[in-house]
Structures are given as structure tokens and as C-alpha cells.
Amino acid sequence: FGGLSHMSGWFDDIFIFDTITNTWTILETEGNKPRARDKLQAVAVDSNIYYFGGFGPKSDEAEVADLDGEDDDEDDEAEDVPQDQDAAEFGWFNDLYVLDTVNLKWTQPMQMNLGVPTQRAAHGMCAIGRNLIIFGGRDVEERQNDLHIFHIDTRKWVTDLQVGGQVPAPRSFHTLTAVGNRAVLFGGRGRDDKHFDKFDVFDFDKKQWFPVMIEGDKPAARGQHCTVAVGNSLFLFGGSGDFSPEIMQCQTFFTDAFLIKSEDFPTQ
Template sequence: MDTGAESQCSELVARERSGHTAVVTDDNLLYVWGGYVSVAESEVFLSNTQIWVYDIQQGVWEVFYMTGEVPPPMSGICGCFLDGQLYMFGGCDMNGQTNQMYCVNLTDGNYTWRKVRAKRGSVPSPRDKVSCWTYEGRIIYFGGYGHKALSDIDNSNRNFIVDEAAWVEDVFWGWNNEVHIFDPAQTSWTRPHTCGNTPAPRAAHASATSGCKGYIFGGRVMETRKNDIHCMDLNTMTWSEIIPVTPSPVGRSWHTLTAVSENTLFLFGGLSSNCTPMSDGWLFDLQTKKWTEIQHPHGNKPRLWHTACLGRDSDVIVFGGSCDYILLVDTGHCNDALVFQMQPYPLYRICEDFIAKNVRNNELLRNQLHFLPPKLLSAVQRRMNFYRPSKKKSAQ
């Protein structure tokens, strides 16, 4: 299977970064916000007033400036796209982990932030490297690393594992396996009762939603990086662990998991159990419970703390992240967009890509472009930008 391409046509590209958030909208635009880079020996948060938009069809970047109740610069945020809005929860700012939520409409062109203030329910404790699923208009959050007061830690059910290296007086940091639900329509938080085999606390894991099921894979707790896969029935709030019938990928953190079809999840990259940045790609069949490692053209591009979003024709768009073990060497932040083809393209897409890729060097094609139907001609002209020579210029 042809599994990808790398866009390199845009003259201006978003700055390299890790720990950012990214979503793809219905019009096949990738929105990127936040994250951090390394400058000398310091970690520097990127601008909180800029949102970068990548037209996946053309391979062209634009930057827009944001107003309103703008979030502080952050990394490790959990972002998702729901009903035209980008919702962001948690993350780490200059003061450490936060439990604030912000949203912005990505469809009206105004890019005006709004801080979300819950009307009902208890907001989860501050945390970052948390994941989420979206289902029936709600956002369901799981896990993460953050801090709690000693009085709020319930050791009876082991839903919070204390990081013994991080505490101040009666405040302790650690990993959790809590589930919290945010309902945007009601502006409310709830802590549902869950059943079944609950996963161990963790952070820097990856999640994906398929139908009425939410899935998580891997993640870190203490010095362990896991390779287990769990399923949450989002109707009944029931956990179950999936035991694969084939060998699983190695344990990892800071990877991504993307639902590419009703029955298939795509796992990419991360930091392995022996702290090696990974570039391997795996498909998991939810029906047969089989893992299959796939060959792809980005095998020389390890990534961790990147983002992965589902685009047109089930393409997976991976942006940013680091190619280093960022806890030791933190210089390898990236800003390329890697495109992974997950299924055969429809004939329309094949024709569009073939013409756009070859028209500049084929006089016959150039002379016959005007014969194309208007819709296809417009698509080809946009796609031609994707294949034009690159003069990359990163934003500073």
C-alpha cells in the first residue's frame, strides 16, 4: 500500500513544536495551536495569539491572530473538535498544570477565544497529557498527570498513583485513571460511575473514538511505559481490556492513535520503553484483535509528542513533535506534516493527484486542462500547489 506523502510546498510554515494541539475540520483544514520549543537550555511556549491553518489539499499554511479570552501559552493540552468548536482542557502553562477550559469557533473566521466556566459539577483537578473521546455532543476525558491535595487522594481505589519525586507540603503530583465528562450544551462536568476492568493510572497515552467505543493504548506511569489496549463503552461507561491475539507493539508514551475506519486503529510513533524515539506504524483490527506493522515512507522520521488527525479519504495527518528523547536532549522539534494513506483512494482522488503531480512537466496535460469538468479542474488547480517546488520559511 502507498502509505503517504510529505507536504513541502508552502513558503511559510508553522514553527516547529511539541506538545501542541491540532484538529482537522470538515473542510480538510488542519488547525494548530500552542506547544513549545527549545531555545538554548530553556523551554519556550509558542504564541498563544496565533493559530496556524494548513490547507491539506494545497499544502499551504496561513496564520491568523486570535482575540477574546485568550488562553495562556501552554503545552500538553487536550484538544478536540466538536460542533465547529475547538475545545481545550488542561495542559501546562508557566505556573504548571491547569484545569481550565477554553473554546474557539473555527468556522466563523473570527477566532475569538472564550473561557468556559462550568455552571454545574466539579472541574477535574489540574493535569496535562490527558486524552479524550467525543461522543453524542459530549467530551469524555481520561487520565493524565497532575496534582491533588493530600485530602483529595483516595488510596482505597488506586485511581491516583503518587509521583514520589514530586510533592510540596500537602500537595502531591501523580498519574490518574479518572473519567470526567464535559457537556458543552449544559456547560457541566460530571464524574460518571464506571464498571469493568479499569485501566491503571497513566499519562501521555493515546486515545481514539470509533462508534460508541473509546480506546486507549499505552502511556506512562512512574518509569513504566505500557503497551496495553483498553475499550470504554461510551453508552454504559463499562471498561474492558482487549487482549490481542498477535504480539503487540512495544510499550510507549507520547504516541498517537487514530481511528481510520469503523474497525481499524492506526498507531504511530512515541517514546519506547527503553526511551527510543519511534517511527513505527501499526494497524489494530478491532474485530480480529490483531496488530499488523505496516511499511510507510516516513520510517526515518521518529516522532513523539506530535499530533495525528484524520483527514480526507482516511488520510492521517501527523504534525510536529520531537525526534529526540526530550527529557535528555531537547533540540529536535519538527514542523513537517506527514501524510499517511490508510486505504486505497477513490478514482476521483487518483485522477486529481495524478494530473496535479504531472501537469507541470507534461505539455499535453497542460493543454487539455480546460477540458476537465469545472469541479475537477478547481480541485486539480488547488492540488497543483501541493506539488510545486518548495521555498520553506518557518515562522519565528
């Protein structure tokens, strides 16, 4: 779902890839779908996909604006508004949408309490049980390192969350992946535009962060990589690093892959 093209602007379409036939299909859905955006996060829980946040146009007029001809060449990691657009028309989101993959219908569950995270993009999100966990990302102020938990069944955000351990530094473009009852954080770009190369684990039961030391070959500092849980292991692929503030682009792009076993993520 979604994304950004400098030729066409932001998208609000959704595709499905059939792993048997190796073919892509555009899905026709019903209901009130999210506004076009990029840098959002999605996670599957049972037959539903939950989407949160992102960055994009706040009005239909901005949504169809032609982004061709930009002289800034905004890279995939830049959350900044294109220079030739009105900044008031663009912004971050903190809305929550659900796609029922059986009925192909969008819904927007009413969030029953306060405590909704600030509008943000390029955050990390995963699901442990019937809970959505969100960490970091960039909001209107800066890159953040706050953690939020949403209970799917009660439709409430945890407002009195007390987190122990050493909280990881603020960042965006990281990944947060559920491996068992733990959320594994890796990479991302910090407030100084430097990328991270360390793993941190959030133990959901203890509500505590633990740093992790990985032995052997480990991924270099990066962001915009992909991670997925495979059984009790974490698979990591790709990403980009060595961000240059002068040209607003990363200088290094990765094609390497890593498999980290769950026993490498001990908690204390």
C-alpha cells in the first residue's frame, strides 16, 4: 500500500503478490481507505492488516500535484516537503486503519482513549499477540524514541506505560520485528543523521529494553532495510547508509542478508 513517486506523487493503491504464480494484482477494496502517503507502517494480525502513520498530502489538491521537475531530488529517506509545494498541504499522520483481507474492506477503528502517538512517519511497528507496538519515527518536531502499545481488542492505547532498561536513541527508518514475545529493534537514522548498527530488544512481558551483543558477522549501520521473523529467527536484507546531509542522499546501498537466531537475543 502507498508509496511515493517523483513522477506521479503519493499513492493510495494496494497490490498483492501471489507467491505461487509470481504475479502482482491490484486489489479493489471497499470502505474508507487511507489518504495517499508513504513512510507508513503495516503489520498483519490474523486476517487483518493494521496501518499507522505516514507522510503525505493533507488535501486532494496536494495529492494530485505533479512532483516532476523537482530540483531537490528528495531521496527516499527525506521526510521534508518537496520544495515546489506548499508546506501547509503536506504533513504527518497518526491515524489507524484496518484492511480486512477476507472481505477486502477498509475500516478505521475508533480509538477509545487518549494516548494516541503524535503524527509521525518512518517509525517501527510490530504486533505481539493482540497488541500493536510502535517505536520512534519522525514527527513534526524531531526523530523520537517513544514507545506506544495499542490493545486491539479494547481499542485503547496504554497511557501509563512504564518502560525499564536503557531506551534506544531517537531514530527513524529502523525496523521493529516481533520474534516471540520480544520486539527486536535494528538500525535507523538518528538526530545527527548517523545510522545505527546495534540491536536492542524490548521484552513485552517485562516491559523492558535490553541491549544485545551479536557475535560474528553483523550488519553494518543502515536504515530502510527489511526484516522479517522466520520461525524463531530474524532475517535482515538490504538497506542504505552513509547519509550525506549536503546532498540529502545515502552514499551506500546494501544487498547483503543476515540470519540472526533468537538465542542471540537474550534477556536478563
